[in-house]
Amino acid sequence: MTLERTFVAIKPDGVQRGLVSEILGRFERKGFKLVALKQLTPSRELAEKHYGVHCERPFFKGLVDFITSGPVIAMVWEGDGVISSARKLIGATKPLEAEPGTIRGDLAVNIGRNVIHGSDGPETAKFEIGLWFDYSEINEWLPSDNQWRIES
Ligand code: IDP
Ligand code: MG
Numbered sequence: 001m002t003l004e005r006t007f008v009a010i011k012p013d014g015v016q017r018g019l020v021s022e023i024l025g026r027f028e029r030k031g032f033k034l035v036a037l038k039q040l041t042p043s044r045e046l047a048e049k050h051y052g053v054h055c056e057r058p059f060f061k062g063l064v065d066f067i068t069s070g071p072v073i074a075m076v077w078e079g080d081g082v083i084s085s086a087r088k089l090i091g092a093t094k095p096l097e098a099e100p101g102t103i104r105g106d107l108a109v110n111i112g113r114n115v116i117h118g119s120d121g122p123e124t125a126k127f128e129i130g131l132w133f134d135y136s137e138i139n140e141w142l143p144s145d146n147q148w149r150i151e152s
Pocket of ligand 2: 120
């Protein structure tokens with residue numbers, strides 16, 4: 001078992017299309033634990049840091065313009081293998097190539113409006129959680145049925 005945390009954000013298109021509950025529900029039903037959640041409209045500085053790896057790409061300015069255009073739902077999810085599992089739940093970057101059953105495969109068509117972000121590895125997850133959240137905003141908690149899950 002690899003207990004991990006990952007950063008997930010519902011982008012402005014997901015919020016404005018009313019997909020927040022649909023997306024949260026998929027992570028909850030999978031069995032991951034929500035340890036932080038907030039709504040905010042990201043500053044340009046935050047967005048440029050978050051997408052810094054793409055700063056030389058032609059779509060960078062449009063991406064930053066879009067992600068700062070309205071509220072996003074920023075989250076930290078915790079669980080066994082959650083970093084790669086969240087990427088699987090999210091699906092491929094190009095929604096038309098994302099498998100049906102994934103969030104992008106089911107809910108999006110346009111690469112520039114692909115609804116959701118998820119950290120792509122352990123280092124990125126650590127960086128992005130620290131970028132978007134203060135340590136005090138992360139909640140340590142155990143579900144009341146936790147014992148039932150770990151006892152066989
Ligand atoms: P990811 O979100 O699946 O990790 P990345 O390659 O890290 O995908 O790209 C970050 C975001 O930049 C994508 O989710 C998408 O919104 C946007 N993006 C990536 N490639 C393109 C492109 O070719 N045109 C427009 N937007 C793009
Ligand atoms: Mg990425």
